[in-house]
Amino acid sequence: MRVLAVSDEELPALALRSSRLRPELILGAGDLSAAYLESLIERYQVPCVYVPGNHDPDMTGFRYSAGGFVRAGLPAEHPGPRGGRNADATVVREAGLAVAGLGGCMRYNGGPNQWTERAQARRARRTRRRARRVPSVDVLLTHSPAAGIGDEPDGAHRGFACVGDLAARLRPRVLLHGHVHPHGRRPPDRGVPLPGGGTVPVLNVVGYVYLELPPGGGPVTVMERRYGA
16 A cells, blocks of 8 residues: 655645656645645545644534534534545544544644643543554554654644554554654654564654555555655
């Protein structure tokens, strides 16, 4: 399964017909406009699963009914990309992969999609409960990184301890996150330690990372990546 994972920085060249990439699934880790994700869906004609970032609109409270989305009992236009599936605090299956999601960042100014550690931990437990519906999770897709694993010390970019705990419990094949900008430099590949040994690979996908998840649970292969415009 070839996956194009994107976050935070829009690279218009990805949506051009000249792009050499051939993904079978797009994963959005937040802070990307709906129009940008829709352009990638249109270009590659593949499904998209995403979680919101702290610069995205508030996506809580929407419910899909037969006539479209409603919010607080009234018809509403969902702010996410048309054709995409929001995996925030849940697990979705798409293109043969089970994707668990957890959007948002550490609360720092009261904006949308910002959470305290305690509130995010509650949402992580909800994700874990919903993961029981699938045999295993292939990808953990988050906006913010785990605490101490690719985060930064300032208030806005601190990671969540519960993200690391969620990865250790779900044991996905890879954890993909955004939020922390490498400013054109390739960040080191990291891992979430697992009880008993081993790690869950962690990739920062700001800009994009093009990767392959082989069938049968083999190791993830990064085929191409670009950090920053």
